[in-house]
Amino acid sequence: MGHQESLTAYIAAFVAELYSSGITDVVVSPGSRSTPMAMVMAEHPELKVHIHVDERSAAFFALGIAKATNRPAAILCTSGTAAANYFPAIVEAHSSRVPLVVLTADRPHELREVGAPQAINQIHLYGQHVKWFAEMALPEENREIIRYARTVCARAAAIAAQAPAGPVHLNFPFREPLIPKLDEELFQLEERPKGYVKVQSGELTLExxxxxxxxxxxxxxxxxxxxxxxxxxxxxxxxxxxxxxxxxxxxxxxxxxxxxxxxxxxxxxxxxxxxxxxxxxxxxxxxxxxxxxxxxxxxxxxxxxxxxxxxxxxxxxxxxxxxxxxxxxxxxxxxxxxxxxxxxxxxxxxxxxxxxxxxxxxxxxxxxxxENMSLVKDLTELSEGKLFYQLVDMLPEGATLFVGNSMPIRDLDSFFLNNDKSIKVMANRGANGIDGTVSTALGAALYSKSLYLVLGDLTFFHDLNGLIAAKLYNIDIHIILVNNNGGGIFSFLPQSEHPKNFELLFGTPLNLEFEHAVRMFNGKFTKIKDWNHLDMEMKNTIENSGIHVFEVVTNRDSNRDEHREFWRTVSQEISNFVNGAQ
Amino acid sequence: MGHQESLTAYIAAFVAELYSSGITDVVVSPGSRSTPMAMVMAEHPELKVHIHVDERSAAFFALGIAKATNRPAAILCTSGTAAANYFPAIVEAHSSRVPLVVLTADRPHELREVGAPQAINQIHLYGQHVKWFAEMALPEENREIIRYARTVCARAAAIAAQAPAGPVHLNFPFREPLIPKLDEELFQLEERPKGYVKVQSGELTLExxxxxxxxxxxxxxxxxxxxxxxxxxxxxxxxxxxxxxxxxxxxxxxxxxxxxxxxxxxxxxxxxxxxxxxxxxxxxxxxxxxxxxxxxxxxxxxxxxxxxxxxxxxxxxxxxxxxxxxxxxxxxxxxxxxxxxxxxxxxxxxxxxxxxxxxxxxxxxxxxxxENMSLVKDLTELSEGKLFYQLVDMLPEGATLFVGNSMPIRDLDSFFLNNDKSIKVMANRGANGIDGTVSTALGAALYSKSLYLVLGDLTFFHDLNGLIAAKLYNIDIHIILVNNNGGGIFSFLPQSEHPKNFELLFGTPLNLEFEHAVRMFNGKFTKIKDWNHLDMEMKNTIENSGIHVFEVVTNRDSNRDEHREFWRTVSQEISNFVNGAQ
CATH class of the missing domain: 3.40.50.1220 (TPP-binding domain)
Known part of the structure; x- marks a missing residue:
């Protein structure tokens, strides 16, 4: 059996099992060492292959798919720093219990730690931040190794999904030449053609x-x-x-x-x-x-x-x-x-x-x-608190609301009230980073009826590249960009009382006109003038496709003052009530 | 001694020693847990503090500074995925032997692995990819702990710089409240005020x-x-x-x-x-x-x-x-x-x-x-090979040439000929990734007379965010963007003979008009029409400040054909010569 046949049989068995194990989506970043896996995946009749050049965004995109579907999504990249770019999303998946199957291509053993190009030490690359790591065997075509590849695959998908869900990492050494032999019988497996092993995963209960x-x-x-x-x-x-x-x-x-x-x-x-x-x-x-x-x-x-x-x-x-x-x-x-x-x-x-x-x-x-929310909802100026108060009314039935970290998620907590609509709320609350938010939301949008992302300007900037997925795959997303030109949350923290280097270290205004970037990704950009304008735009764009960004410009200082005024007033009312009640 | 005094004394001693150990530049990403270190660094009279919102770019920016100066640069971020975003640059620093001192803020021990916000396991976060890891003691103000902080600092800088140079990682647990006490005597140290320990670092030699x-x-x-x-x-x-x-x-x-x-x-x-x-x-x-x-x-x-x-x-x-x-x-x-x-x-x-x-x-x-280079240099159409051939003439004396990976570095190898100019050539050739290139070049530009970056469109896209540093700090950079709308190198690899999914998996055209993004970062953008235009633009912009992008649009297929034709012709000439000579 030649190298090419062994390579192909091994990978095809693995990829077939990936689909049998319930994985429908793989996010692939282009590269050379991962060529055989990528080419075989693209041949699979059911697997959805999404290409994403930036591996950091790619991994967050897969995270979003997994969050929206409650099923593992897979990611594939080549060797080297490509794999290191997955790290932030893996850490988030681990902290927030989202199932991911991470597949990295690697040089074979003889090319490791000897200065070979694009070869880094990928053994346990993600340390404690994955639930399971396996260094895969080199491709061979014999029944034992094919069975091994299929069981490892089923096992990896099951471990990822088993509570607490999280990422697993399989590292695949591949030798050159890297081109598989693609034919019609690629996924026709000799043994157990419909899936090698079905894993039944239990749930914890008490006696x-x-x-x-x-x-x-x-x-x-x-x-x-x-x-x-x-x-x-x-x-x-x-x-x-x-x-x-x-x-x-x-x-x-x-x-x-x-x-x-x-x-x-x-x-x-x-x-x-x-x-x-x-x-x-x-x-x-x-x-x-x-x-x-x-x-x-x-x-x-x-x-x-x-x-x-x-x-x-x-x-x-x-x-x-x-x-x-x-x-x-x-x-x-x-x-x-x-x-x-x-x-x-x-x-x-x-x-x-x-x-x-x-x-x-x-x-x-x-x-x-x-009752005291009137203080917020009667504000005539654009304001962050009121935005989150209004969201319930503005969002269409069945919407998914994805919320950025830092201030937006806190304002959501404060101002997003009970309602009988069907609205799913999502955020990256494992490690609470501002990274990867655009990509996670776009991944979720693939499996959501209508997705609305609300996030701040630093968070938007951090994953601006993620918008490429929406452009390439025509994903529909509404983005409400709360632009207060910097890190709004720091105005609520003790360092705000030390003005000397505050703007340098914490305020960090970027002074960016995001309209340029949005245009590059073929998105529509609307600078919101007032509440009526936002309301109208939200209503008129419900059925829109593609990227639509609504920029709501706010001011960090007045935002902090509004919040404090609201808290102060409610606090007074609460004290009056409690002291009257007792 | 109160918490605030201990926190301040400990950090001030560390930061003072950082500068005494030869570190002049720190790249800081905004965050909450890192507040005391960031605020103290900003007070240091000599230390240059660069703020960079995206930690991935921040770490590559520091890598560029370290590459250009041959001295360690330091990076500082908050806890959580922020630290995970450093990973690609750390891997590159390790592989390419560039000294970096990585400082991550962390929750204290009692907030680890108990679901506290933004707390991830940061112990040995970068695994085998740093030369040294130390979990720092909690701040205390007593002579022993201050001596410890200062020696660890000197030691970290020395280990980073010692051949083979590379990254070291110090993880700092900080308890709230996080605000240091800043006064004029912040860096006035009781013991050994000019530096605690000077490390003399030897070089290997034989007998x-x-x-x-x-x-x-x-x-x-x-x-x-x-x-x-x-x-x-x-x-x-x-x-x-x-x-x-x-x-x-x-x-x-x-x-x-x-x-x-x-x-x-x-x-x-x-x-x-x-x-x-x-x-x-x-x-x-x-x-x-x-x-x-x-x-x-x-x-x-x-x-x-x-x-x-x-x-x-x-x-x-x-x-x-x-x-x-x-x-x-x-x-x-x-x-x-x-x-x-x-x-x-x-x-x-x-x-x-x-x-x-x-x-x-x-x-x-x-x-x-x-002699046969005429085949390349006589091309009238814009071409990738000729671009690198022309660079020697086009670059000003004393320039630094930073070259992107994948095709540009290979074309540089083939077509950048001997010359008596003073031109320093740089690239990220540790792990050969396309990530972080813009940021590394910008970091290097801080310490280079005139920096020219030549890179492909996927590489430019991967680190587009990195341009923010040029905007915020008015860094001068000339960027020659070789835009062949995708991954040009794959046209030279065996997968190019399998057209079915080639464009999907490897060609990966992004169809981006980069002019939009460049404008967002206040850069100038020139689409190059022909060789005269490029020549003129290069001459006329030598003294320009800020970002200037020259887009050279090429075609992947004709590029491959031109290379092959050149190699074929030279090969023929070589054979004739060798067979005649023998």
């Missing part, structure tokens, strides 16, 4: 007596709260809502919990806690004795502080990925159990708690805070 | 009897060649030229050996071997019995093949960094000795070899090849 114990502990508890952070499990919203009803506990719903939008019962869902938990009277008034926490840590610092101050409360942290998401060491019970299963199973052992004033107190402060 | 042995082995050898790859040691050109004269061996000089330009004697310097070593008759005619090789592996594949085919020759590989740059396992003697010292010391033990016909044979084929 009944554990649920009984927990039910016992919750029995009769009045001052309980449920905190829900970022989750991607569709079953969870219904399950946790029912649990909340049975316990009569309010749900503090992070915008990424997917609980603020949708048709489930939202009576117990509290969404303005980030505002009212800045008030000391409220915090005293609402002191919990028990906390059930699901999903990632919530975005709100006010909420984190509140939980930290209540370290005496019993805190149950439920994690279906068996992680340890508890930065302030507050959990009294760390429960490794799938979140939806936990809610459903616990319900079997719970009597309904009697309705309590505690839930009503939370609801009252939530209503009061919302 | 006299070793040199004597080597001289003995070379004695009377007629068929010897010297091969010089990428080096950054200024002493080397003179030393190796003298060695070549004593041995009567030709020097095959890679464009990055810095031997093709300059005032040294160039009689023995052969620069067109990449062309004539494609001919079988030439290879037989020029068979060496001994090879002395210095520096990185040369760019030319024809030369690599020639050396591989002569695996029977004695091959001395001299490496001052003690590396193992020998991908084809050809060395018979691997010599860990500084290259310039090797040449100088060996000369003390050598009698001059008698002049040989072998040197003349190399010189004859070199002359013959140059």
């Amino acid at each position: 009944n007596n554990h649920f009984q114990d927990i039910a016992e502990k919750l029995k009769g508890k009045e001052r309980g709260i449920i905190v829900c952070g970022n989750t991607s499990d569709n079953r969870f919203a219904m399950a946790v809502t029912r649990l909340s009803e049975a316990l009569n506990f309010p749900i503090l719903a992070d915008p990424l919990s997917q609980l603020r939008s949708g048709s489930h019962n939202q009576d117990n869902i509290i969404e303005t806690y980030d505002t009212f938990l800045r008030n000391e009277d409220a915090k005293t008034f609402l002191k919990p004795e028990v906390v059930l926490r699901f999903g990632a840590m919530p975005i709100s610092k006010a909420l984190s502080n509140f939980l930290k101050e209540n370290h005496g409360a019993e805190q149950f942290v439920i994690d279906g990925g068996g992680g340890w998401r508890d930065p302030a060491a507050l959990s009294t019970e760390m429960i490794f159990c799938n979140e939806a299963i936990f809610c459903e199973q616990l319900l079997c052992f719970l009597d309904t708690n009697s309705s309590s004033g505690f839930l009503q107190d939370w609801q009252s402060l939530n209503v009061l805070t919302k | 006299n009897n070793h040199f004597q042995d080597i001289a003995e082995k070379l004695k009377g050898k007629e068929r010897g060649i010297i091969v010089c790859g990428n080096t950054s040691d200024n002493r080397f050109a003179m030393a190796v030229t003298r060695l070549s004269e004593a041995l009567n061996f030709p020097i095959l000089a890679d464009p990055l050996s810095q031997l093709r330009s300059g005032s040294h004697n160039q009689d023995n310097i052969i620069e067109t071997y990449d062309t004539f070593l494609r001919n079988e008759d030439a290879k037989t005619f020029l068979k060496p019995e001994v090879v002395l090789r210095f520096g990185a592996m040369p760019i030319s594949k024809a030369l690599s093949n020639f050396l591989k085919e002569n695996h029977g020759a004695e091959q001395f590989v001299i490496d001052g960094g003690g590396g193992w740059r020998d991908p084809a396992a050809l060395s018979t003697e691997m010599i860990f000795c500084n290259e310039a010292i090797f040449c100088e010391q060996l000369l003390c033990f050598l009698d001059t070899n008698s002049s040989s016909g072998f040197l003349q044979d190399w010189q004859s084929l070199n002359v013959l090849t140059k």
Whole structure:
């Protein structure tokens, strides 16, 4: 059997198994060493091959696909720094539990660490930031090696998807010549032609007596709260809502919990806690004795502080990925159990708690805070807070809202209120970087009905190159660019009180006219004049295709002042209410 | 002593030592966790602080500074994916032996792996790709810890610079609050105010009897060649030229050996071997019995093949960094000795070899090849080969030429001929990636008289963001953008014979009008119409400031055909000559 035949058989078996394992999308960056894999992938009748020249953007693009589909996406690149460019997205995938199958081509063993071109040490290249690394065997065509290639593939896809989901890395050494032999029978496999091994992946659950114990502990508890952070499990919203009803506990719903939008019962869902938990009277008034926490840590610092101050409360942290998401060491019970299963199973052992004033107190402060939103929504100038308040109305039914990090995600938390629309909210909240946002959103847009990305100017700049995917693949995306010419979040941090080098180190104005870049990528660019203009543009462009950027220019200083004025006023109202109520 | 005082004293001592250790430039990316270090750096009276929002570009920018100065440059970023974005430049620095001091801010130990925001595992983040990693102590203000901070700093800078130079990584955990106490006495250190420890860094050399042995082995050898790859040691050109004269061996000089330009004697310097070593008759005619090789592996594949085919020759590989740059396992003697010292010391033990016909044979084929360059230089259409041929004339005296990877560096190798101008040639030839090229060139431009960057469209696109540095810091750069709308090198590779998915996977045309992006960064953009236009523009813009991009549009197919036609014709002439000569 010749080199070319072995190379082809090995790779074709691997690629066929990739598709059998549920991977439909591969993002390929051009290169020489990866040639055989890329050429075979392009021949596959079902696999969608997306080409992306910049590997950093490519990996984030795949991350977006995986986030939107809840299935692993694969990425392929050549050897050398190409593979190093994947690192930021891999770190994010690992932190945010998104499944990725990372395939890197490599020089064979005899060309490593001997100064061969484009050869770097790719063994364990991503260190602790992948769930599994395998250095693949050199291509051979014999049954054992073909079986090996197929099982490693199925295994890699399964490990990536298994909770906690994350990236896996397979490094493929290939010898020259690199051209495979492409014919019609490429994917016709001798053994088990429809897939070598189907991996059945279980979910963590507790035994009944554990649920009984927990039910016992919750029995009769009045001052309980449920905190829900970022989750991607569709079953969870219904399950946790029912649990909340049975316990009569309010749900503090992070915008990424997917609980603020949708048709489930939202009576117990509290969404303005980030505002009212800045008030000391409220915090005293609402002191919990028990906390059930699901999903990632919530975005709100006010909420984190509140939980930290209540370290005496019993805190149950439920994690279906068996992680340890508890930065302030507050959990009294760390429960490794799938979140939806936990809610459903616990319900079997719970009597309904009697309705309590505690839930009503939370609801009252939530209503009061919302009433004071008029301060934000009546602003006539373009403003960041109001933008996020308006989004609910402006977004079409069924939209996906992708939100950039730093200020936008915080404003979303503060101002994006409960609604019965079907709106999915996404963000890169694993490591909270501003990198790769455009590409992640574009990857998600491939599998979303209509995608709206809201992000700041530094975040937009950081991944401007990512727009190339929209140009090359005609992806539809609406981008609301909140341009405050620099890093708005720093105006809220203590360094803003030290003006000397503030603009140099933190404000970092770039003074860019993004219209130029948007045009280069064939996008439409609209500078928003006022709220009517934005409203009209949003309405008129719902059906538009391609890239459409709406630039909302704001001012960092007045933005900070508006936020502070809002918080101050609400805080006053809250204090009046709480002191009157007590 | 309070937290703020300890934080400040610790960091100020470190930053003061950074400057005492010879580091003049730090590239800082904005972030929160890195606040105390950034604020202290900005206070330093001598340290140059460059701000760069995109950490990937930032690290390449520092790489460029370090390449141009032959001194370590430092980079600083916040925790999370920011640090992961440094990875490509770190890999390149490691592979190309460029000193970098990488400083990452981190959460303190109690916030690690517990779901805290922007906290990722940064311990050994860059794996095998840094020379040294240290997890720093938490700030404390006592003499021992201050001494520790200062010695680690001096040590890190020295390790980075010591041959083989490369990156080192220091990870700094910082606790909140993050604001240092800035006053006038910030850098007034109690102990050893002018620098804590000066590191004296030696160079590898052999003992006299070793040199004597080597001289003995070379004695009377007629068929010897010297091969010089990428080096950054200024002493080397003179030393190796003298060695070549004593041995009567030709020097095959890679464009990055810095031997093709300059005032040294160039009689023995052969620069067109990449062309004539494609001919079988030439290879037989020029068979060496001994090879002395210095520096990185040369760019030319024809030369690599020639050396591989002569695996029977004695091959001395001299490496001052003690590396193992020998991908084809050809060395018979691997010599860990500084290259310039090797040449100088060996000369003390050598009698001059008698002049040989072998040197003349190399010189004859070199002359013959140059005569045939008319095929390239007489082209009237814009062409890639001719561009590199013309560069010598077009570049001003004292220029630095930075060349992109893939086709440009190969065309430079083929067509950039010997000259007596002072032209420094640079490229990212560690891992040979197309990433970070714009930023590396801009970093180098800070310390170069006039910098010309020649690169392809995919390479330009990959680091388009890097141009922001030129805009923000008014860096002067001339960019010759060779736009063949895609990956030109693949037209020379075997996959070009498989047209089915060629354009999709390898050609990858982006169809971008780069003028838009260049304008966004306040650059000037000129689409070159013909050779006269380019010549005129190059002459008229020598004194220009800011970014100036000259776009030279070429065609991938005709480019390949022109190259092949040139090689075919020269090959014919060479065969005629060799067969006539024998």
